[in-house]
Amino acid sequence: MTGAIFVAGHRGMVGGAIYRALEARGVPILTRTREELDLRDQRAVEAFLATERPEAVIVAAAKVGGILANTTYPAEFLYENLMIEANLIHGSHLAGIQRLLFLGSSCIYPRDADQPMAEAALLTGRLEATNEPYAIAKIAGIKLCESYNRQYGHDYRSVMPTNLYGQGDNFHPENSHVLPALIRRFHEAVETGAETVMIWGTGTPKREFLHVDDMAAASLFVMDLDRATYDANTDPMLSHINVGTGEDISIADLARLVADVTGFEGDIEFDTSKPDGTPRKLMDVSRLSSMGWRASIALRDGVESTYEWFLKAGTLREA
Structure with missing residues (x-):
């Protein structure tokens, strides 16, 4: 890629990692803050893309x-994500932009999908209720990309x-994902001298975690694939590619790992009255592995570096 690439969401955790990876390559990058360009505004997005005409767009x-957050704001999660992706994908088409990368989520797969979850599991069963609106929006994004490709x-x-974490994560006490939430909770427990940390659910669900820098590397790897290789490893009706480590860990074991990294030596208890969510979410990453990409950052190493960033960034005080 030699022309400018528009990274939509460059101030987010994933977008920021992709921005850093592109910057390291010396690639020209286009960005806009939410104040400069509301991605929910169709006319504004179309005008921006028509004027700037980047070589590629990363959503x-x-x-x-x-x-x-998902259960409290389901309407916003569905509406805003649908608008963002529809405006960027359709706007790219109108502007004659031929290349685009859409980032989805492992929650697109059915709650009871066979493990590990292969790309073919899409639309084969009911979604997990706690994040159904978000998942539906992401499924729509996949199908938008496939439809514009076909037509x-x-x-x-x-x-x-899969579940992402790392530099730039959200450590909000209520609206964050499980790993940053645990980092903050155990850090606070150490600072206050608490003897017990309470974790939502039973601790038995298993989750897979991918460092955001690995996700950025995988994203650019997929973008760099020549069209013939990409098409040979996908299908017009099943073109998305899973990105993960291929390994998972129980929430209970994850909590113990975070406790160790943060130096918490008290007790860990589980509030079984709170929902667990999907019992297990492990990605089948054989498609991407067969094309030559594998994650390189081990979970403990990633948690340690994320905690170091959390401390340096002063995220706890600013959240």
């Missing part, structure tokens, strides 16, 4: 959050990451 912008011959690709 890393999204409204995201954990179980509590207009574009090269719009989709990658589905």
Whole structure:
């Protein structure tokens, strides 16, 4: 890629990691803050893309959050994500932009999908109720990309990451995902001298975690694939690619890992009155692995570096 790339959502965790990876390559990058360009505004997005005409668009912008945020604001999660992706994908088409990468989520797969979850599991069963609106929006994004490819011959690709974490994560006490929420909770417990930390649910669900820098590397790897290789490893009706580590960990074991990293030595208890969410979410990453990409950051190493960033950034005080 030699022309400018528009990274939508460059101030978010994933978009920021992609921005850093592109910057390291010396690639020209286009960005706009939410104040400069509201991605929910169709006319504004179309005008921006028509004027700037980047070589490619990366759709890393999204409204995201954990179980509590998803269940509290389902309308916003569905509406805002639909608008963002529809405006960027359709606007790219109108502007004659042939290349686009859409970032989705592992929550697109059915709650009871066979584990590990292969790309073919899409639309084969009911979604997890706690994040159904978000998942539906992301499924729509995949199908938008596939539809514009089939009808207009574009090269719009989709990658589905597992649970992400790392620099730039959201450590809000109520609206964050499980790993940053645990980091904050155990850090606060150490600072206050608490003897017990309470964790939502039973601790038995298993989750897979991918460092955001690995996600950025995988995203650019998929974008760099020549069209023939990408098409040979996907299908016009099933074109998305899973991105993950291929390994998972129980929430209870994750809590113990975070406790160890943060130096918490007290007791860990589980509030079984709170929802667990999907029992297990492990990605089948064999498609991406067969094309030559694998994650390189081990979970403990990633948690340690994320905690170091959290402390340096003063995220706790600013959240």
